[in-house]
């Protein structure tokens with residue numbers, strides 16, 4: 001059954017075919033961000049999922065959601081960025097993409113031992129990014145209590161790469 005929230009979200013995520021490359025159906029969340037009622041409902045829902053010390057946002061669209069969620073949840077915000085963007089000492093994790101690989105980083109001192117962390121991103125696709133982020137945050141000494149996304153693309157089976165991690169999607173398509 002569709003909830004009011006999922007209906008509101010689905011009506012405000014736009015499909016852009018063949019972006020950024022042919023064959024990809026890009027989920028554009030800008031119409032949702034542009035709607036103050038929908039944006040606030042999404043942030044409130046994500047902020048209420050878990051009691052945590054830190055919210056991790058995944059570059060770049062994850063930042064847009066994770067920062068207000070951290071504020072709402074009275075938690076800290078920690079950015080996970082593409083390699084080379086963070087100024088202080090980092091830990092890194094690499095993962096495979098369809099073509100090539102990617103490396104993400106987090107500041108080595110971003111967490112206190114045992115910090116409870118929720119990882120937030122906009123879209124869960126193949127799960128490679130979220131899986132690498134879970135590994136990175138765990139290696140940095142924190143406890144990952146969950147991964148939360150606005151939208152899960154179920155046909156890409158990203159959830160299967162997150163076994164043992166509480167994975168929550170506000171909408172699943």
Ligand code: AMP
Nearest residue numbers: 025026027123124125126127128129158
């Ligand atoms: P993946 O590692 O395959 O789960 O990809 C997740 C990351 O890529 C997220 O940070 C998303 O922002 C982005 N992403 C992947 N597929 C899409 C898509 N179809 N539409 C929008 N963003 C996507």
